[in-house]
Amino acid sequence: MNKILNFFAKHMNKLAVLLVVILALFxxxxxxxxxxxxxxxxxxxxMIALSLNLLxxxxxxxxxxxxxxxxxxxxxxxxxxTRAGFGMGTxxxxxxxxxxxxxxxxxxxxxxxxxxxLTVVTxxxxxxxxLVEMNSMELTRGPLGIAGIPSPNLFGFRFNSNRxxxxxxxxxxxxSALIIHSIVHSRIGLAIMSIREDDLxxxxxxxxxFLYKIMVFIISSMIVGVAGAFxxxxxxxxxxxxxxxxxxxxxxxxxxxxxxxxxxGTILGASILTILPETIRAMAQYRNLAYGIIIVILMMxxxxxxxxxxxxxxxxxxxxxxxxxxxxGERKDE
Amino acid sequence: MSSVLRVIGVTxxxxxxxxxxxxxxxxxxxxIVGIIGPNGAGKTTLFNIVTGIYAPTEGQIExxxxxxxxxxxxxxxxxxxxxxxxNIRLFAKLSAMDNVIIGMHGHTKVNLIDxxxxxxxxxxxxxxxxxxxxxxxxxxxxxxxxxxxxxxxxYGKQRRLEIARALAANPKLLLLDEPAAGMNxxxxxxxxHMVQKLRNLGYTILLIEHDMxxxxxxxxxxxxxxxxxxxxEGNPTTVRNNPKVIEAYLGxxxx
Numbered sequence: 001m002n003k004i005l006n007f008f009a010k011h012m013n014k015l016a017v018l019l020v021v022i023l024a025l026f027x028x029x030x031x032x033x034x035x036x037x038x039x040x041x042x043x044x045x046x047m048i049a050l051s052l053n054l055l056x057x058x059x060x061x062x063x064x065x066x067x068x069x070x071x072x073x074x075x076x077x078x079x080x081x082t083r084a085g086f087g088m089g090t091x092x093x094x095x096x097x098x099x100x101x102x103x104x105x106x107x108x109x110x111x112x113x114x115x116x117x118l119t120v121v122t123x124x125x126x127x128x129x130x131l132v133e134m135n136s137m138e139l140t141r142g143p144l145g146i147a148g149i150p151s152p153n154l155f156g157f158r159f160n161s162n163r164x165x166x167x168x169x170x171x172x173x174x175x176s177a178l179i180i181h182s183i184v185h186s187r188i189g190l191a192i193m194s195i196r197e198d199d200l201x202x203x204x205x206x207x208x209x210f211l212y213k214i215m216v217f218i219i220s221s222m223i224v225g226v227a228g229a230f231x232x233x234x235x236x237x238x239x240x241x242x243x244x245x246x247x248x249x250x251x252x253x254x255x256x257x258x259x260x261x262x263x264x265g266t267i268l269g270a271s272i273l274t275i276l277p278e279t280i281r282a283m284a285q286y287r288n289l290a291y292g293i294i295i296v297i298l299m300m301x302x303x304x305x306x307x308x309x310x311x312x313x314x315x316x317x318x319x320x321x322x323x324x325x326x327x328x329g330e331r332k333d334e
Numbered sequence: 335m336s337s338v339l340r341v342i343g344v345t346x347x348x349x350x351x352x353x354x355x356x357x358x359x360x361x362x363x364x365x366i367v368g369i370i371g372p373n374g375a376g377k378t379t380l381f382n383i384v385t386g387i388y389a390p391t392e393g394q395i396e397x398x399x400x401x402x403x404x405x406x407x408x409x410x411x412x413x414x415x416x417x418x419x420x421n422i423r424l425f426a427k428l429s430a431m432d433n434v435i436i437g438m439h440g441h442t443k444v445n446l447i448d449x450x451x452x453x454x455x456x457x458x459x460x461x462x463x464x465x466x467x468x469x470x471x472x473x474x475x476x477x478x479x480x481x482x483x484x485x486x487x488x489y490g491k492q493r494r495l496e497i498a499r500a501l502a503a504n505p506k507l508l509l510l511d512e513p514a515a516g517m518n519x520x521x522x523x524x525x526x527h528m529v530q531k532l533r534n535l536g537y538t539i540l541l542i543e544h545d546m547x548x549x550x551x552x553x554x555x556x557x558x559x560x561x562x563x564x565x566x567e568g569n570p571t572t573v574r575n576n577p578k579v580i581e582a583y584l585g586x587x588x589x
Contacts, residue, residue, distance in 0.1 A: 179450055186449035187442050194436045197425035204385050206411035206440025314429050317481040
């Protein structure tokens with residue numbers, strides 16, 4: 001087990017590039033629209049789970065309202081594209097701004113709360129947003145949903161084929177993964193993790209706890225908002241039933257299964273939980289049962305997720321340390 | 335030159351409980367000052383007020399002549415107070431090195447845009463941080479453990495790492511809350527040398543400690559607190575011979 005982790009730690013960058021290359025070549029070899037669809041949706045959930053992991057895994061804020069921001073992004077894109085005829089690029093930008101604004105409004109009064117209080121507030125927020133989507137007939141057409149959202153398009157070019165949409169999503173997921181990776185591996189990331197570990201100690205080290213909480217909350221919401229805009233354009237039809245607390249729970253389970261505070265873990269967790277239900281589709285009625293069993297086994301075997309508490313950066317640093325020490329030792333022997 | 339810390343008439347009440355009453359205190363640059371007193375005397379409360387975790391009910395705190403009463407902890411930290419905690423509060427899942435680098439947070443400037451685009455400014459600052467962290471870790475003899483998870487370090491090293499993290503902030507005043515608590519004799523001895531080394535490097539230190547030998551050896555001036563009141567002040571010898579202090583620690587003689 002340790003050897004596998006060491007191998008991954010040593011070659012993480014290469015493996016990440018390899019994964020992107022494989023994904024980029026994927027549509028050339030698999031042309032089945034079903035397979036492409038699954039992988040596209042899978043990448044979207046990876047993007048969502050990554051944004052959630054920044055908030056829950058790295059900053060340590062447990063939220064159950066992530067689907068609300070996904071929905072806000074989706075509705076922003078749907079309304080703007082069907083009524084104002086904006087293209088996908090503009091809609092995604094607007095979706096990010098809308099989700100960011102709502103998270104700012106929710107965050108300002110509530111991010112001073114800790115632990116369960118914040119979880120309960122976000123749970124309530126998700127429900128409120130769903131009710132607004134459900135009842136504000138003029139804006140969202142309520143339970144009828146918004147249909148006829150144009151397929152992804154950029155600069156007048158329409159991505160009609162499953163292949164081209166696949167590439168749109170690939171770019172989105174790679175960009176968001178890079179953004180989150182860069183944030184986590186900077187002084188800002190260290191500050192964020194110090195808040196998760198001990199916010200009082202962090203504040204006495206000069207970390208502006210509230211500012212970072214707001215910042216991460218907004219970034220995370222913006223990313224999931226963009227994912228929502230993509231979802232709207234991809235599915236062409238949205239209604240409030242997609243953006244429920246249950247959807248928030250699914251996102252949370254993806255992040256927890258893969259490992260809170262681990263980017264590779266999140267990719268793994270989200271992939272498992274979107275692809276597995278498809279492979280056992282024949283037993284679709286047992287899907288929730290399978291979910292339950294997976295979670296129970298995981299909680300017993302590895303309560304903090306598959307790659308929880310595995311920090312590849314530290315493993316790599318320790319490996320290089322051992323190597324230099326071994327070299328120094330050899331020199332001494334001579 | 336003004337005092338690095340001035341505590342002026344500070345009173346702290348928690349509901350009906352008076353944790354501190356009318357405390358006056360001052361620390362000059364280059365001094366090592368100790369605060370002693372029985373459990374519950376209000377020593378840690380005073381630290382919490384000075385570092386901004388509580389706002390005092392009455393009174394004023396001055397840092398280098400500036401009024402910092404009721405300011406947020408992170409702003410006070412950036413102005414030059416760095417502390418350790420009685421029950422170690424390190425960032426357990428981060429490495430020793432990263433703990434120290436977080437200590438520099440108040441002095442580093444890389445923003446979100448720099449971080450996302452890996453600007454030269456970010457890379458330069460990162461190198462400077464690593465270099466400074468190396469110096470501090472070597473000073474505290476923790477360099478070999480730089481990549482170890484903090485939670486996996488033995489107790490004595492965790493104590494030292496907490497001091498290292500505070501030093502990383504390049505503080506005007508270093509506040510140590512019971513640095514020798516839970517240490518064995520040898521570790522205490524090492525810590526004593528460490529603190530003396532820091533003094534020679536020019537740090538100003540305010541420390542709370544129960545180990546009398548430690549306090550008497552290392553401090554130039556001592557404040558004695560008892561039930562939230564300032565009982566005595568002076569150099570180790572005067573304090574040791576002060577009848578009020580002896581009474582507080584050993585009880586009144588009956589005859």
